Amino acid sequence: MKLLLTSGGIQNPSIHRAMTRLLTKPISECKALCIPTAGYGHPMVIPERAWEFISGHGTTPMSELGWKSVGVLELTALPTIDKDRWISWLTDADVLLVNGGDARYLAYWMRESGFAEVLRNMDHLLWIGLSAGSMVMTPRLGEEFVSPNPLITGDDSGLGWVDFSIFPHVEHPMLPDNTMAAAEEWAARLGTLAYVIDDDTAISVVDGQAEVISEGLWRRIEPPGV
Numbered sequence: 001m002k003l004l005l006t007s008g009g010i011q012n013p014s015i016h017r018a019m020t021r022l023l024t025k026p027i028s029e030c031k032a033l034c035i036p037t038a039g040y041g042h043p044m045v046i047p048e049r050a051w052e053f054i055s056g057h058g059t060t061p062m063s064e065l066g067w068k069s070v071g072v073l074e075l076t077a078l079p080t081i082d083k084d085r086w087i088s089w090l091t092d093a094d095v096l097l098v099n100g101g102d103a104r105y106l107a108y109w110m111r112e113s114g115f116a117e118v119l120r121n122m123d124h125l126l127w128i129g130l131s132a133g134s135m136v137m138t139p140r141l142g143e144e145f146v147s148p149n150p151l152i153t154g155d156d157s158g159l160g161w162v163d164f165s166i167f168p169h170v171e172h173p174m175l176p177d178n179t180m181a182a183a184e185e186w187a188a189r190l191g192t193l194a195y196v197i198d199d200d201t202a203i204s205v206v207d208g209q210a211e212v213i214s215e216g217l218w219r220r221i222e223p224p225g226v
Contacts, residue, residue, distance in 0.1 A: 001119065002206050003127045003161075005134035007168035008199025009060035011215075015202045016065075018213040022126050022204060023094065030094035032067040037075040038098070038132040041105020053099045053130075060130055060199075062097045070097075075106075078113035090122055100131030104146050107136050107158055116159060131168045134203075137161045142186045162205055164193040171198055171217055180219065187221040194221045 002022045010016050023030055036050040049058070054072055056064025063070050071089070073096070078086055098106075110116040119125070127137070135141055139160040146156050158165075167183040169175050180196065187194040195203055200216025212218055 001122055001125050001127055002204070003129070003137060004202055004204050005129045005137065005162075005166060006199075006202040007131055007134070007166075007170075007197045009062045009130050010065060010128075011061065011200050014213050014215050015200075018202060018204050018211075019065075019126075019128065022206070024124065025094070027066045027068075029068055031069045031071070031092060032063065032095045032097050033071045033073040033089065033093045034063055035073050035075060035096060035098045035133070037109050038101030038103065038106035038136070040076070041102030041108075042100075042132070045101050050099070053097075060100070062099075062128065062130060067095070075109040075113045075115055078115060083114065083118075087118055090118065090125065093125065095126045095128060098127060098129045098133030098136075100133055102146075103132035103135040103141050103158060104154070104156065106132055108154075110136065110159065135166050135168065137205075138165045139163065140165050140190050140192060142167070142190055144182075144186055162210065163208075164195055164210065165190055166203070167194060167196040169199060170196050170219075180217075183219070184221065188224070191223050193223055195219070196221065 004019055034054045036053055039045040039049050052058035136158050138158040141156040141158055143156055167186055169178050170183050172178050183196040196219045198216040201214035201218040204211045
């Protein structure tokens with residue numbers, strides 16, 4: 001499966017071009033599934049955000065890009081649906097649009113529902129992550145990005161499908177704590193390869209090889225000793 005890991009969605013022409021290169025056919029022929037699950041796990045996300053993401057009325061372009069069709073795949077519902085049924089939905093789709101929110105919550109439901117296990121065999125899909133929807137693929141999130149939730153226990157581990165961590169929304173005007181200095185401290189505590197990216201930056205991953213696409217601010221931070 002190919003990955004396009006964004007901080008703020010398809011925000012500029014460079015990220016859009018990268019997306020079209022990763023798709024196997026034109027956007028107008030691709031079927032998309034929106035995954036809003038991560039938003040429900042974040043204490044600051046209100047219900048309207050899920051509607052904005054799915055309907056394309058938000059500020060993070062994903063679902064409004066001209067897909068042939070846009071459906072909704074809610075991971076918390078999957079345990080109560082026949083597995084063969086939702087696997088057929090994935091088989092029929094071309095791209096997954098994965099909303100932001102709480103990455104640990106998203107990782108929990110990807111594992112709990114069986115979605116993560118099935119997804120490993122879906123090589124035809126393109127995963128487009130938004131913020132937490134990108135971070136979930138990393139080995140570690142960092143305590144700064146773990147929301148308190150007594151129902152979701154464990155450490156700050158993501159799925160570990162890539163070998164680097166992501167600090168999104170750096171220097172965002174609405175997030176005064178997301179400074180480059182804070183990101184450097186975050187990376188030092190993690191001790192892993194890390195990318196710090198703003199909303200005009202994305203990372204594509206194909207066959208394990210990462211490539212940065214940016215019209216904005218980003219930084220690659222090597223782990224200590226490298």
